[in-house]
Amino acid sequence: MSTISLKIELGGGLELLFSSQRSHRVTIPSRVPISESRAASGSPEDATADGETKPADLAYLIFWMRDNLLKERAELFVENGTVRPGVLVLVNDTDWELEGEGEYQLQDGDEIAHVISINFKENPFEEDQVYDAIAESNVEAPIEQTFLEIVGPAP
């Protein structure tokens, strides 16, 4: 079966979930079952098992990485069927949103980067006053509701 080769780069601490290795070269099937990106087993054989396939896309790759590369704490990588908030996905140095996000069809030789872009652990104890000050200055807001409004419809 035909395959495509990709270079996967991890950064911002995300590499810690992947054997602390920042750069991975992987080979994945070029066509995958349509259902695969929702519940990927990652096994190439499945792709030919029953009928309909599609070209491998970024959504598939995320689950493939979870099932084949990830070493620990999957919840820090995948959440609600896509990458966890705070992780920026890049296709050949371009924000994946400009490339169709999960629907981007992977090309042989692509470089896909997953970078935790917001992660602030430096001096965890020095900033408490800021938090206190912010917390005090806020009247109780309907967080849950606001939060849902902010999240909006799934992309």
Place this chain on the structure above:
Amino acid sequence: MTSSADPTSETRLPLEDYKRYGRQMILDGFGQLKLQQASVVVVGAGGLGCPALQYLAAAGVGTIGIIDHDTVELSNLQRQILHTEARIGIPKALSAAEAIKQINSHTRVQPVIEALTPANAAALLAPYDLILDCTDNLPVRYLLSDVAIGLGRPLVSGAAQQLDGQLCTYNLPLASGSGTGGRGPCFRCLFPRPPAPDMVGSCEELGVLGAVTGVIGNLQALEAIKIITGLHGECAYSTSIRAQLMTLVDGRPSLLMYSALAMPPFRSVKLRARRPTCAACGDEGQRIGGIEEIDYVAFCGGQRTDWEAKGLVEGGGSVTRRIRAKALKTILESEKSVRILDVRPRTEFGICHLPGSINIPIKDLVANPSAHLPSDMSSVGEAHKELDTYVICRLGNDSQLAVDALRSAGVKGNVKDLVGGLRAWAREVDESFPVY
């Protein structure tokens, strides 16, 4: 005969400034007067803010605000290069103000010793043309982005951790007709939702190298200078910096990533356009949600855990699970032989450890606790199977996880962990033990 200088150029600069800034004024397209008229506010006078402030002041930015509520500590000096040993204990905003006054006595410096809050942010930031985010704090980062949108100011944002850093200008003025309403994305366009805070307790603090925060802080200053002087794109001369900031014709939203050990170390990433549906900067009528009612701390997952305080909590109920530093010292000084298990990362163990302690990093231990049961930890044999085990770490959180893991793997003998970790050991038992 009158002065031969063109009255529309730099004539309003004091004479000595031609000498002082000559080396940058002769750069093509450089507007020293614009720098002198500009006002920039730096939020956070820490690892990023110090180098940024240093270069902004040296370059001749006329007015500089410094917002920081914190005071200078010894552990800051490794990277926060405007602060000095003599100024330990004084507010960082004042220390940084003092330092840049020494570099450039003409700078109008406005230190603010206050934490930025939703209540005061707009008023504190409004007087400035440009905002630099030099914080390392997620709720403040969202707050700054939202306020920058409200005020219509570009936000030059930096972040650094370990050996990596990032630089991005949010709300960047773009060429008109780019179909994005003339502005680049905001922080919220990129990250509509914050990451969930790590659920698992950790005593591990991520390090950072001062030279790395220096790289990013310098880049923030450079970005600010580019935007103010018009080097960011061609721009008609304008007496109003703010008018100019609205009419820049260049600038593509991008994010610069720096990784000291990577090759190449710098990488520029093309970013998405502003989201018309963004809660903060979206278009009227298309915006989804609002930001007026936000509790930023709750939005970002609540208060940051104080792991040091948490590691000192002895725990309800089972008093036998944990041991205090003084009691451990008594045991170690007795004839009784015990096993001391240190679960910090190898690098931290290498910095300092108790004599005779064994290092098994928490990650390895939790991944496969049964491989690390006492009988497997040494080859001394049967006699050691019943040895008491004392687990220690930096602050006393990871050690509790380790005890749980060992117990669930069926460890024999007594297993306890040290309340407050080695930090408490240094405080209560051995003042000569390094605190890092």
